[in-house]
Structure formats: C-alpha cells, structure tokens
Amino acid sequence: MFDLSGKCALVTGASGGIGGEIARALHAQGATVGLSGTREAPLRALAEALGERAHVLPCDLSDPAAVDALSKQAAEAMGGLDILVNNAGITRDTLFMRLKDEDWQAVIDVNLTAAMRLCRGAIRGMIKARWGRIVNITSVVGTTGNPGQANYCAAKAGLVGMSKSLAQEVAARGITVNCVAPGFIETAMTEKLTEEQKAGILGSVPMGAMGTPGDIAAAVVYLASAEAGYVTGATLHVNGGMAMV
Amino acid sequence: MSDIADRVKKIVVEHLGVEEDKVTENASFIDDLGADSLDTVELVMAFEEEFGIEIPDDAAETIQTFGDAVKFIQEAA
Numbered sequence: 001m002f003d004l005s006g007k008c009a010l011v012t013g014a015s016g017g018i019g020g021e022i023a024r025a026l027h028a029q030g031a032t033v034g035l036s037g038t039r040e041a042p043l044r045a046l047a048e049a050l051g052e053r054a055h056v057l058p059c060d061l062s063d064p065a066a067v068d069a070l071s072k073q074a075a076e077a078m079g080g081l082d083i084l085v086n087n088a089g090i091t092r093d094t095l096f097m098r099l100k101d102e103d104w105q106a107v108i109d110v111n112l113t114a115a116m117r118l119c120r121g122a123i124r125g126m127i128k129a130r131w132g133r134i135v136n137i138t139s140v141v142g143t144t145g146n147p148g149q150a151n152y153c154a155a156k157a158g159l160v161g162m163s164k165s166l167a168q169e170v171a172a173r174g175i176t177v178n179c180v181a182p183g184f185i186e187t188a189m190t191e192k193l194t195e196e197q198k199a200g201i202l203g204s205v206p207m208g209a210m211g212t213p214g215d216i217a218a219a220v221v222y223l224a225s226a227e228a229g230y231v232t233g234a235t236l237h238v239n240g241g242m243a244m245v
Numbered sequence: 246m247s248d249i250a251d252r253v254k255k256i257v258v259e260h261l262g263v264e265e266d267k268v269t270e271n272a273s274f275i276d277d278l279g280a281d282s283l284d285t286v287e288l289v290m291a292f293e294e295e296f297g298i299e300i301p302d303d304a305a306e307t308i309q310t311f312g313d314a315v316k317f318i319q320e321a322a
Contacts, residue, residue, distance in 0.1 A: 127287060169283060
C-alpha cells in the first residue's frame with residue numbers, strides 16, 4: 001500500500017522539521033522528491049541523506065516570480081510533477097491591536113498566496129496526466145483560531161477554502177486536493193517554548209503528548225497515494241485529539 | 246476542409262469523445278458537445294500546444310464554437 005514509485009513530489013518548506021520529514025516519507029515510498037525552501041544548506045544536506053531521486057530547488061516564496069517559476073523548474077528537474085505538498089509557512093505573531101500591515105501581508109503572501117501560485121502552476125500538468133495529488137499543510141488554529149496569530153490563522157483557514165474550491169474543479173480529472181492540519185508538533189518552533197508553556201499546551205491535548213513530524217508525514221503519504229483517490233476536499237486533523245472537528 | 250480545421254476537429258473529437266459529424270462549424274463546445282467549463286480550458290491548452298500559439302484568456306473566452314476555434318487559430322498561426 002501507498003507505493004509512490006514513479007511519482008514526482010514537490011515539497012515546500014523542506015528545510016524545516018515537518019517539511020523535511022514529509023520529503024523523507026514520500027521518498028521512502030518510492031517517490032522522486034523536489035526539496036524546496038529558502039535555506040539551501042539544509043536542503044542540500046537532506047538531498048545528500050536521501051541519495052538518489054532527490055532534487056534541491058531553493059525558492060523564496062515571498063517572490064511571486066520565483067514561485068511561478070518553481071513548479072516548472074520542479075517538473076523539469078524531476079521529469080514531472082504528480083504530487084504537490086504546500087508545507088512552507090512563516091509566523092509573525094503579535095496581538096491583533098499591534099498587527100502591522102507588513103506582518104499581515106508577509107504571512108498571507110508566503111502561507112496562502114504562494115500555495116495558490118504553486119497549485120496553479122502544478123494543475124496544468126496534472127490535468128493533462130489525469131492524475132494529481134495536492135496536499136496543503138494548514139493548522140489546527142486555522143479552525144480554532146489562536147490569540148496572537150490572526151494573520152497565521154487567516155492564511156491557514158484560507159488554504160482550506162481554496163483547497164475545497166480547487167478540489168471541486170478538478171475532481172473529475174483524477175486530481176485530489178486535501179489539507180493536513182497539524183496540532184502541536186515537536187519542531188524547532190515548539191522547542192522555543194518554556195516547560196511551563198509546554199505543560200499548559202499539553203493540558204489541552206487528550207493524548208497528553210506532542211505529535212512528531214512523522215505523524216504529519218504519514219498523513220501526507222496517505223493523501224498522496226493512489227489509495228486515497230476517493231478522498232478530496234478533506235482536512236485530515238492530526239492533533240492528538242486537541243480539537244475534534 | 247483546411248488542414249487546421251482537421252487538426253482542431255481531431256483534438257475536439259478526442260478530448261470530448263464526440264462523433265466527428267457532430268463537430269460542425271456552429272457546434273458550441275458547451276451546449277452541443279457536452280463540454281464543461283474546465284473542458285474548454287483544456288481544449289484551449291491543447292490548441293496552444295498543437296499549433297504552438299498563445300491564446301490569451303480574454304481571447305479564449307470568445308472561442309465558443311468549433312468555427313470560432315478554427316477562425317482564431319487560422320488568424321494566429
């Protein structure tokens with residue numbers, strides 16, 4: 001099950017904890033992977049660790065022209081683009097009262113607009129191939145909201161609405177568009193939290209533990225697989241029961 | 246029939262799975278040939294590839310019938 005041999009997958013934010021693990025998992029299932037991100041060194045290190053079938057495709061997702069070019073570069077480097085995982089994301093957390101235009105725009109640009117551009121770039125080839133998988137990584141807070149993260153939550157909720165609309169347009173062409181919504185996952189981002197903060201957070205997670213990047217990667221592998229062909233427009237929540245929606 | 250018309254017809258027949266004799270000058274892709282809106286976008290993509298031309302979005306919207314497509318491509322190619 002979940003064999004991805006012969007499939008080509010582009011993963012954004014592959015220099016981060018979750019994105020890197022998603023790329024590893026897709027690669028382990030046999031996919032050729034395109035590793036995108038802003039920091040080239042960790043992408044190179046990951047590509048080296050993976051060995052064959054791994055391509056480094058650095059891209060600044062805040063640059064519209066670079067994002068528009070990325071899907072084409074990925075298809076050329078890998079020989080196709082069957083699976084797109086929009087995982088990259090940034091935060092500019094601040095209380096709403098202090099939210100600056102640039103904090104809002106930067107988060108919307110990278111987390112939502114870049115995903116739209118990549119979907120648009122990838123969909124043409126998928127329509128022709130009559131097969132495609134798009135997995136957009138949203139967040140539990142896109143559903144629940146979170147103080148200090150109005151910009152981030154708006155972008156993540158936006159991804160869900162965009163995915164559902166696109167899913168309906170391309171469903172008859174063998175293309176599925178889904179979201180994975182992580183809860184609290186152990187990454188560099190959560191390492192910055194104090195023990196007290198962590199304890200507070202875990203109090204709201206029925207499983208009493210943070211998730212791992214591997215938990216997210218497994219959900220992505222499923223949605224990218226042939227076996228998930230009848231699942232579209234869905235959001236798969238991977239959050240240890242923190243929000244049951 | 247011109248070579249262009251033949252090539253356009255072949256694309257339409259293959260893509261929409263319709264009988265060749267249904268693809269007449271005034272046949273509307275959506276109303277007569279059963280295309281949905283995404284089919285019309287795909288047809289335009291196929292025409293662009295077959296004839297090596299660019300069909301801008303505003304022009305693509307005016308291509309409603311088989312005859313429209315042939316006329317546009319004859320002028321563009």
